Amino acid sequence: GQQVMQIPQYQHVQEGEDFTTYCNSSTTLSNIQWYKQRPGGHPVFLIQLVKSGEVKKQKRLTFQFGEAKKNSSLHITATQTTDVGTYFCAGKNTGGFKTIFGAGTRLFVKA
Amino acid sequence: DGGITQSPKYLFRKEGQNVTLSCEQNLNHDAMYWYRQDPGQGLRLIYYSQIVNDFQKGDIAEGYSVSREKKESFPLTVTSAQKNPTAFYLCASSNSPGQGVGLPQHFGDGTRLSIL
Numbered sequence: 001g002q003q004v005m006q007i008p009q010y011q012h013v014q015e016g017e018d019f020t021t022y023c024n025s026s027t028t029l030s031n032i033q034w035y036k037q038r039p040g041g042h043p044v045f046l047i048q049l050v051k052s053g054e055v056k057k058q059k060r061l062t063f064q065f066g067e068a069k070k071n072s073s074l075h076i077t078a079t080q081t082t083d084v085g086t087y088f089c090a091g092k093n094t095g096g097f098k099t100i101f102g103a104g105t106r107l108f109v110k111a
Numbered sequence: 112d113g114g115i116t117q118s119p120k121y122l123f124r125k126e127g128q129n130v131t132l133s134c135e136q137n138l139n140h141d142a143m144y145w146y147r148q149d150p151g152q153g154l155r156l157i158y159y160s161q162i163v164n165d166f167q168k169g170d171i172a173e174g175y176s177v178s179r180e181k182k183e184s185f186p187l188t189v190t191s192a193q194k195n196p197t198a199f200y201l202c203a204s205s206n207s208p209g210q211g212v213g214l215p216q217h218f219g220d221g222t223r224l225s226i227l
Contacts, residue, residue, distance in 0.1 A: 006153075033215060033216075041220075042201055042218040042219060042220050042221050043154070043201070043203075043216075043218050044218070045215040045216065045217070048215060088153060088154065090216075097159075097161065097167075098156065098159065098169070099216065100156075101146075101153050101154040101156075102153060103152065103153035104152075104153045106151070
């Protein structure tokens with residue numbers, strides 16, 4: 001079945017350093033979504049990418065969808081303590097109904 | 112305000128007991144979902160429903176049951192057959208994804224279930 005792998009599982013950074021999490025699917029995706037879950041909270045939708053090679057930016061966050069629509073990345077420039085949390089990617093198969101979540105990358109930021 | 116309401120926030124289950132987690136949404140979404148999250152882990156799909164009176168098993172449906180009698184409501188019952196129910200349960204909803212591009216899911220605040 002479809003699998004969505006996400007790495008790394010954890011990342012510790014010093015405030016001001018950059019951070020990247022990667023997402024890889026075993027099958028071609030129709031779209032990729034990114035969510036952020038603060039400690040003790042629920043996942044909150046950040047963005048959705050649909051087109052091959054698409055790049056979107058939200059302030060210090062840059063999201064990328066691979067040309068083959070099988071991988072994606074989230075890059076945070078100059079991390080802040082407010083970036084702490086777990087970042088999940090979630091992908092949907094072309095022609096399928098279910099969205100499959102990756103295991104998430106937990107970001108720790110030291111001030 | 113539109114949103115998803117899950118209750119209770121905390122729930123304790125005794126051995127051999129069935130418990131029901133409530134999920135209500137006023138976003139007029141067709142699709143609703145139940146996920147289980149274990150500490151430090153990702154989201155695993157328990158059940159999902161694309162439309163009223165219809166639902167499908169997710170990846171870990173054993174020991175759980177659902178109903179979808181109303182568009183706004185998608186309650187989850189954790190049965191005594193679920194031997195390890197301690198987890199954080201999240202309900203979500205979205206417009207119907209159909210077979211095209213998936214649509215963003217909106218999550219409730221979750222229910223933390225523990226065994227007494």
